[in-house]
Amino acid sequence: MLKNIQYGMPEHKLACSDDKLVCPEGMIFESHAHYDDKQFDPDREELLSSMKANCIGTIINVGSDFASCKRTLELMQKYAFIYGALGIHPSDIADLNEEVYEWLRSSAALPKVAAIGEIGLDYYWEKDEETQSRQRYWFCRQMELARELSLPVIIHSRDAAEDTLKLMKGIHAEQIPGVIHCFSYSLELAREYVKMGYYIGIGGVVTFKNAKKLKETAACIPLDRILLETDCPYLSPEPNRGKRNSSLNLPYVAKEIASLRGITEEEVIEATRENALRLFDLRRDHLT
């Protein structure tokens, strides 16, 4: 059973959830979740129904392979507060061919699709050079799709810092808005992405004691460039590290960022909400 825990949010803020607004003021914008994952099969409905009461205002459910993109479309149709991102993760590019690419193009035109993602490079799980080169090819193609559809991108980059930046500079990615999700590189590199106009997605890892680089990044990059995310069911923050993650853990992430920057949790929640609404362009009238 899911416990209905309130994470110390001021009570008046619970009353400001207007259905007509995308992530009303005072609520948290979750920019990266995978509620299509089978780990949520036992209690998905119950969990998602508890979001509003726990001040989670809007969720971007992010596709990673073809099947999860299809499930993302179902979730965003079922729940008003869920938006979708469609894209094929670098570890799943075996799913990609021209037919799937065309499916992505037509499905991404649906009004509640807010981004192309997650796309990118992952050399941690893939050491084979030929497959890495295929990752670069499909990363490029999906970036071009985002450009064509005027959608932002959600980028996954692991153990591929140099190639990701090189490829992005090569295709003038500064013209395509986006977020580097679950940022795991140095402050210097975060600043480079911020200069290109990118947002930095920060999740549960920032609460880990040994996450020195990420704590430094969270403390030093401009507040108007940070997005809150979970990557759930993965990467639960302290004190729930190792357990299944969900958006209900985001207050722990906000609290850690606030303490690193010497500001309040509410300021972090408000800034990251504004940032996400700006990046995903969710103030458009036809969506409300």
Ligand code: NI
């Ligand atoms: Ni993810």
